[in-house]
Structure formats: C-alpha cells, structure tokens
Amino acid sequence: MLHEVYLFNPDGPDLLLGRQAPRWLPATLQSVHMVVPRKLCVYHRISCKGIPRLKLSNFARLQAQALSPFTQHGMCAIKQGTWLHLWTWDAELERIFQEKHPEKQLTNTFAHSIYSRNVSHLAWLRQSASGGVEAQLRQGSHLVHTLWFAEVPTPEIWENLLAESPELATYGWPPTLASTPTTSEYSPTRWASNLTPPAHKAPGVALAKAVPVLLTASSVVLAGWGSFYFFQKESQQAAIQTGIESQDRMLAELEPLRLAKQNAMQTLRWIDAAQQLSPPLTTHGILAELAEILAPQGLVVRELELSPSTLQMTVVSTTGNAPRLTYIISSIESHPWFYDVRFVDVVGGNGFKFALRLDAKASPLTDKTERDAQ
Amino acid sequence: MTASMRNLLWIAALIGFWSVALDWRDASEKLRPERERLEQLKSREQSAMTSVNWQRVAEEALMAQIAWLDRLPEVTRPGVFRAEAMESLADLCQQVEAPCQVAAMGETATATSVNTSPAQPAPAIRGGGGLSTPQDAKDVPGLVTTSVKISTNLGPRLMPLLTALEEGSALRRVDRFTVRSGRAEILVKVYGIDAGVSQALRQAAQRRVSDTPAAR
Numbered sequence: 001m002l003h004e005v006y007l008f009n010p011d012g013p014d015l016l017l018g019r020q021a022p023r024w025l026p027a028t029l030q031s032v033h034m035v036v037p038r039k040l041c042v043y044h045r046i047s048c049k050g051i052p053r054l055k056l057s058n059f060a061r062l063q064a065q066a067l068s069p070f071t072q073h074g075m076c077a078i079k080q081g082t083w084l085h086l087w088t089w090d091a092e093l094e095r096i097f098q099e100k101h102p103e104k105q106l107t108n109t110f111a112h113s114i115y116s117r118n119v120s121h122l123a124w125l126r127q128s129a130s131g132g133v134e135a136q137l138r139q140g141s142h143l144v145h146t147l148w149f150a151e152v153p154t155p156e157i158w159e160n161l162l163a164e165s166p167e168l169a170t171y172g173w174p175p176t177l178a179s180t181p182t183t184s185e186y187s188p189t190r191w192a193s194n195l196t197p198p199a200h201k202a203p204g205v206a207l208a209k210a211v212p213v214l215l216t217a218s219s220v221v222l223a224g225w226g227s228f229y230f231f232q233k234e235s236q237q238a239a240i241q242t243g244i245e246s247q248d249r250m251l252a253e254l255e256p257l258r259l260a261k262q263n264a265m266q267t268l269r270w271i272d273a274a275q276q277l278s279p280p281l282t283t284h285g286i287l288a289e290l291a292e293i294l295a296p297q298g299l300v301v302r303e304l305e306l307s308p309s310t311l312q313m314t315v316v317s318t319t320g321n322a323p324r325l326t327y328i329i330s331s332i333e334s335h336p337w338f339y340d341v342r343f344v345d346v347v348g349g350n351g352f353k354f355a356l357r358l359d360a361k362a363s364p365l366t367d368k369t370e371r372d373a374q
Numbered sequence: 375m376t377a378s379m380r381n382l383l384w385i386a387a388l389i390g391f392w393s394v395a396l397d398w399r400d401a402s403e404k405l406r407p408e409r410e411r412l413e414q415l416k417s418r419e420q421s422a423m424t425s426v427n428w429q430r431v432a433e434e435a436l437m438a439q440i441a442w443l444d445r446l447p448e449v450t451r452p453g454v455f456r457a458e459a460m461e462s463l464a465d466l467c468q469q470v471e472a473p474c475q476v477a478a479m480g481e482t483a484t485a486t487s488v489n490t491s492p493a494q495p496a497p498a499i500r501g502g503g504g505l506s507t508p509q510d511a512k513d514v515p516g517l518v519t520t521s522v523k524i525s526t527n528l529g530p531r532l533m534p535l536l537t538a539l540e541e542g543s544a545l546r547r548v549d550r551f552t553v554r555s556g557r558a559e560i561l562v563k564v565y566g567i568d569a570g571v572s573q574a575l576r577q578a579a580q581r582r583v584s585d586t587p588a589a590r
Contacts, residue, residue, distance in 0.1 A: 212377075278546075
C-alpha cells in the first residue's frame with residue numbers, strides 16, 4: 001500500500017520512519033501509519049490460548065475495551081505464541097496525529113514496541129526524541145513482556161519493582177540487575193502487524209478519495225484519445241475535400257486530352273467498322289492455299305462454292321488412282337484457315353466432294369515459312 | 375450536490391464523450407479507404423490520360439480514316455451507283471484481259487444517318503435486299519452497297535481478276551465464288567459512300583488534324 005510511517009511526537013513534528021509511496025503521488029492517494037511511542041501506551045499481556053485465529057481480532061478489541069483506562073482508545077495487538085500483547089492509548093492522540101497530516105488518511109496504528117531489534121533475551125530501548133526507556137523481555141524470537149521507565153532503572157529500583165510486582169518474576173524478568181543496563185535505539189522497521197487496525201481502514205474510504213483522481217485521469221486520457229480521432233477525422237475530411245478539388249482541377253486540365261481520346265476512339269470505331277467490310281481472308285488467297293495442298297497429291301478442283309464462312313469443293317485425281325481421302329482431310333485440317341473438314345459424297349464416279357469451314361478469326365499468312373510451319 | 379452525485383454525473387459525461395469519440399473513430403476509419411481510393415483514382419486517371427499521346431493517336435486515326443475514305447468512291451447519285459459499279463467491274467475485266475459477263479444482283483442499299491456529324495454517328499439503313507448486308511454499314515454512315523455478278527472462264531486470267539477485285543484501290547468484297555461446269559461465277563459486293571457524308575468526314579478530319587497541337 002502507498003503510505004508513510006510516522007512516529008507520533010506530541011510535542012513537535014512527527015518523525016518519519018519510512019516511506020512506501022513515490023513523492024510525486026498526490027497526497028489524497030497516500031495514507032499514513034501512526035507509530036505511538038511506548039510512553040503513551042498502556043501495555044497488557046493476555047493469554048489467547050484456544051482462541052481461533054479468525055476471532056483473535058475481536059477478542060483483542062474486547063480485551064482492550066475491558067482493560068483500557070481511556071474512554072476512547074486506539075490500540076495495537078500482536079500475537080506471540082499463545083500470548084496476546086495489547087497496547088492501548090488515548091484516541092485523542094490519533095485525532096491530533098490526523099490533524100498534523102490533514103491530506104492523508106490514517107490507515108493503521110502501531111505501538112513503537114514492535115520496532116525493536118531482534119535480541120535474544122533482554123533489550124533496553126531508548127527513543128531519544130520521546131524520552132524514557134523500554135525494557136523488552138524475549139524468549140527466542142517471541143516477545144514475552146515489556147516495561148517502560150522514565151529513566152534507566154538502577155539495580156535498586158529494579159529490585160524494588162520486582163518486590164512490588166512479584167508477577168513480573170514469573171514472566172521471566174531477572175530478579176536483579178548486575179549494573180545499570182545499556183540502551184540501544186529502536187529499529188526503523190517493525191516485526192509484527194497490528195491485528196486490530198483502525199476501523200476506517202476500509203478500502204472504500206481510500207477509493208472514495210481516489211474516484212475524483214481516477215475520473216480526472218480518465219477525462220484527460222479520454223480527451224486526448226477523442227481529440228486524436230477528432231482531428232484525424234477532420235484531417236481525412238479535409239484531405240478528401242482537397243482531393244476532390246484537385247481532381248476537378250486535374251479533369252479541367254486534362255479536358256483537351258479527354259476530347260482527343262474521345263475523338264480518337266470514335267474515329268477508330270469508324271475505321272474498325274470499315275475494316276469489317278473486307279474479310280481478312282481473300283478468295284485468291286484461299287484458292288492459292290488449296291492449290292498448295294491439293295496439287296502435290298495429284299488433285300484438281302472440278303467444282304467449288306466459296307461463301308464467307310464455308311467452302312464446298314469436288315476434287316478429281318489427275319493420276320487415275322483413287323485418292324487417299326483421310327490424307328486429304330488431315331492435310332486440309334492441318335492448315336490454320338480450315339477446320340471441320342468432311343467428306344460429303346462421290347460425285348460423277350470420280351469426283352470426291354468435301355465440305356469445310358473457314359476460320360473467321362484467321363489472319364493472312366505472312367510468308368511461306370509460316371505456311372510450312374503450319 | 376453530493377460527491378456521489380457529482381461523480382455519477384461526471385461518469386455519465388465521460389460515457390457520453392466516449393460514445394462521441396467512438397463515432398469520430400468510426401467516421402475516421404470509414405473515411406480512410408475513401409481517401410486512399412481517391413488518391414489512387416487520381417493517380418490512375420492522370421497516368422491513363424498522360425501515358426498515351428491521345429493527340430497523336432487522334433491525328434493518326436484521322437489520317438487512317440482519310441485513307442479508308444479514299445478507297446470508298448463517292449456516290450452523288452445512288453440511282454446510278456449500280457450501273458457505275460457494273461461499268462467499273464467490266465473495265466477491270468478488260469484491264470486483266472479476262473472475258474467476263476457482268477450482271478446486276480439485288481438492289482442498292484444506303485446507310486443513312488440522322489445526324490451527319492462524324493462525331494456522333496447514328497446510322498439507319500434505308501433500302502436493302504439482295505446480298506447487301508446492312509450490318510456491315512452499321513457504323514459507317516452514308517455507306518452505299520450493291521452487288522454485281524461476274525461470270526468468267528476458268529483460266530490463267532481468273533487469279534489476276536480475283537486479285538484485282540479484292541486488292542484494288544476501290545473497296546470490294548467477294549461474297550460468293552462458285553466454279554461449276556468450267557465457269558466461275560463471282561458475286562462481288564461493291565462499296566461507295568455518299569458524297570455529302572464523305573465530304574463532311576474529310577473536312578472534319580482535316581479540321582481536326584489542323585487543330586491538333588502537333589499540326590500547329
């Protein structure tokens with residue numbers, strides 16, 4: 001979570017212990033954690049053996065309600081083994097803290113005791129700003145008990161304390177102090193979490209503050225996105241309009257060319273129609289090609305009827321031998337001008353009548369070489 | 375106005391602007407292909423018009439048209455066109471020294487045009503019959519056709535006669551060629567063009583040729 005951690009100082013500005021939020025983030029999106037000095041806390045050690053973990057929080061709140069001397073209190077509870085450690089303080093402290101940080105939401109509170117270093121047995125902790133000394137009794141990594149003194153106790157004061165409060169000896173506190181203990185500073189990091197964070201930590205509170213920010217960000221993004229497409233659309237329309245105007249200008253410039261093309265196409269249509277008047281294959285050309293085919297086989301044409309698309313002819317052999325009809329047909333069909341060659345009948349005993357069609361799309365042969373190739 | 379109400383109104387405004395922006399985006403997406411098509415069309419039309427020298431093509435086409443008009447004899451009196459055609463074919467037979475018998479076949483047909491302007495020909499066929507083919511004259515207004523039958527002997531003068539008929543200076547077409555009993559019959563279609571139409575076409579062609587920048 002994006003937050004800053006401050007050690008509450010009732011007499012001056014709070015001490016920043018840590019920051020987990022970038023500096024540029026708006027203050028309304030940040031939260032603060034309050035660390036209450038040990039001297040402002042009332043400590044209780046309660047057995048929580050047999051309490052389900054899910055019920056620990058409510059159990060701790062009930063115990064604090066019962067044990068706290070304050071009318072309105074804040075609290076920090078942690079579980080260590082089968083023991084619940086409870087620190088309570090006056091809720092007025094939280095109000096003062098919140099006034100010092102008006103733009104940020106107070107989302108969690110901790111006792112300064114859980115910012116101690118990991119020591120094996122007995123720790124004496126001093127916080128120079130707030131004053132006083134805290135003694136922490138540990139067993140392994142678990143906190144057993146904690147005491148607060150306005151000053152570092154002498155061995156005599158210690159003995160008197162244990163005499164007045166014999167239950168302290170049962171917790172494991174040493175009965176005597178060999179000398180005045182040496183103190184160390186608190187750690188900037190904590191080793192436990194508060195089981196009973198303030199009720200107003202609900203995410204909805206932070207969300208309610210975040211909504212205007214999110215809406216503002218969305219508006220900015222949407223405005224940029226919409227503007228991009230608006231100007232793109234306008235650009236496209238302007239380009240189309242320019243293109244149409246440019247096309248009109250171009251058409252005006254090309255008008256003489258268009259007229260020339262129109263005239264040329266009309267004249268070409270006239271020429272094409274005139275060309276249709278004369279067929280591509282001439283009669284004398286067809287006769288010459290037939291002579292080229294028939295003469296080598298000893299054949300002459302006796303009768304012939306030639307129309308634009310069909311040809312019928314009767315051939316006779318000059319050698320007296322019967323002509324090879326299939327050879328005649330294949331040799332005529334091998335020519336590119338003729339197709340669909342059929343033998344029709346025998347005429348007058350020695351005449352052989354053939355019918356064939358002329359290829360309307362045939363083009364005149366250019367030279368003898370092409371004819372031979374066909 | 376509570377903060378929630380203000381936020382709701384804000385969200386509603388955002389949604390409204392969002393829908394408007396979506397419309398802009400859709401419009402932009404629809405306009406993009408139109409713009410590209412316009413640019414392509416512009417470049418294509420420009421290249422199509424400028425890649426071919428249409429002035430030059432038009433000039434050459436007009437020259438070709440005049441050459442074709444030279445092959446179509448001008449007909450001033452349609453009534454005597456058939457007689458002139460028969461005479462010209464008889465003369466041709468004499469030129470190639472072929473013994474011919476020339477006879478008329480069918481009637482004379484003329485393709486007329488409502489609008490004689492060579493730019494907008496709208497031909498219609500008047501007359502017809504015989505072997506004339508009105509379809510031939512569909513796009514050649516003022517075309518006059520008649521058919522003439524030539525009978526001649528088979529012999530060495532036949533091929534020169536056919537060559538002269540089909541490749542002579544005047545446009546003619548052999549519609550049917552028949553060889554039977556030692557004689558050849560040639561059905562020739564003879565073409566001419568109405569003198570008025572021919573003159574109009576020639577003048578228009580010459581005017582256009584002289585108007586082209588190349589001629590100037």
